[in-house]
Amino acid sequence: MKILMPLNPTDNIDILIKGGADEFYCGFIPPESKNTYVNILTEYENNDFTTIEELKNKADIIHSYGKKIFVVLNFQYYTEAFLEILLSTIEKLNELPIDAFILSDLGLITQVRVRFPEIEVHLSTVTGAFNTYALRFFQDLGVTRIVLPDHLNNDEIAALTQHAPKMQLEIFVMNNRCIHLECLCRFHHWQKGQPHPAPSSLSRTTLGHIKRILRQFPHKILGLLFNNPVIKKVFENILNQTRDLHGCRLPFDVSPLNLPATRERIQKAQELERYFGPFHVFMRYPPCGACTLYRAWHQGIDVFKIDGRFNPFSKKLKDLRFIIECAGFLAQAKDEKEFIVFCKNRFKKIFGHRCTHEQCYDLNIWIQN
Template identity: 30%
Template sequence: MNKPEILAPAGNLEKLKTAIKFGADAVYLGGSKLNLRAFADNFTEEQLAEGVMYAHKYGKKVYVTINVFPHNSDLVGLEEYLKHLYEIGVDAIIVSDPGIIMTAREVVPDLELHLSTQANNVNWKSAVFWHKQGVKRIVLARELSLKEIKEIRNKIPETCELEAFVHGSMCMSYSGRCVLSNYMTGRDSNRGQCAQPCRYKYYLMEEKRPGQYFPVFEDDKGTYILNSKDLCMIEYIPELVEAGITSLKIEGRMKSSYYVATIVKSYRQALDSYMDNPKEYKFQKKWLENLMKVSHRIYYTGFYFGDPNKQIYETSSYIRNYDIVGIVKKYDKETNIATIEQRNKILNGDEVEVLRPEGDNFKVKLNNMKNEKGEPIDSAPVAQMIFKSEINKELNKDDMLIKSKNK
């Protein structure tokens, strides 16, 4: 069995570095043009060049999304943009439009092409077609079962790679092809501006009864009839590997660095454990428990096992059990003093968990908090303020401090 890569989202440069530190083999991100996350931070040309250099320093890869469905005006400057990506060493571009694919093959023929999930590839003949057009990797549509993926793998050339989403938000439309946002808000999801109206709560109103709203009942669970659950395949690593998937993809370019760190670490630990000894592999509950801490909707396994319950109707809200409260900037072993950058309000005496790339989370208590002037403080309420605290366990630079919202 070939070991799949773990592919992580990188909404900005900080998240790129976080993903790599916590075990990602590759990251995917949006540059300055033509990507489907127009409201993410995305990367300037300078940041992208820095990100590529950082990733390559650690032997990791960077894939850039150019996966919109472009109108004529979107194509202006495409050739120059593709040449720039190639020149700074981007490892591949993720594409969905035949015109962009054709242009890439003409102006940067050596730049690797990955077919976006937006292209809705759900059968082996389509995979072979795209492979013949110069596409090296197919990012499979989310609507496939493991059985179908195995069949695709068995019927396509070995030189054609398969990538599949294994974790994160799902879309009620066919692998992202949706016009609901455009229709309701004027923001085109196929050009990177989705307003997510599928998460709204809907009612019916009859034209002769204005102001009388009737709930839309899908069943007795509620009325969020378009709102999907979140995908989570952490418990099925063996099945994903055995299906012949080349890359395990995590959704979430709009999510936090804490989200990226936690999800990547759990999948890294699970995959490494399985590949080290497939016969003796046992799923560890701590991997799922950590995934439950980050912001998420109710988890399910999507289409992988033919589950007929595709959506959730109770609520559109996220479950948020933990917050990131600080990033360790340095730790003095002699004084046991940690210098911390605040990320959410934290109180003197709070007990927090420490999240780092290696090992299990552990708990520490923040004592004798002081501001940068050395004055005692009861809390750190100001965004990204630097404060110091006495902590009796040794911490590392860039350790994340997280705190349960129930305490």
């Protein structure tokens, strides 16, 4: 079993490796991409490597421990002109060496396989491989590992592993779970220096502080509080001031499109508005899929990925400790139920609060346990 950790230029690799990390992945933004790339999450932009020298320094440390480092170049597409620049970047990075590249664009994958057949290619979750035929498709292209999409439930992952061609499969176990399919989300992520729909007066850190304060209160009380239109408006305004205002996180007003606006449709609109509204945004903890480890591991998946290149180092350490402890209990657990109880207890101990159904990767697991 391998635990794959996110890495940014300031992370202390020695501590992460001593904590149990087996593999690392990081982003790299080629200097030539300045003002060309248009869809980097602000969080990634600030936490990806930008020079080959700093990446080499980290790669050397990782390799000195006998561990591996992968570079993510997974924009959903690249322009024809930029593909050439990227291929030249990959050639240079490969000399460090880098153990594998996590790619998404089909054109780029093909070009890398043709020009550098020795390079190991992993398929990014951003591409989307949901069925055995998709796994075969990418195997035929020379992909050796696939990061499965996070919109597959536990049973679907199990079914996939049973019929999968012989290749490594990797799943997310912490932090990664967007409302949209990553492979089919075409919202724009605004970058630093780009004109932005939000006035940028609130940083991500400030938003984090507000979330932490609110989470001290019981869910039910906050639910009632957010039903008050004035309070709801105040928090909507806070959200609207946030720098990282992604299309999926907008506090929408919702109404039925056409008549008749029946009672059912109005009720649904209210339910949708509540879902998109500030209550859910402020109360949502980072997603967690630790409980899915049990079935996945028994089905033969042995690479577990922690998301969050942009997370503070302290959070990464907690995530790693939590997953390592859960993984360590896999072989001892009598059954899934016992494993899940163990995970929930460790979660509370390490993160200081109970896990919630809202952050659970697989609501079915939550309901069953």
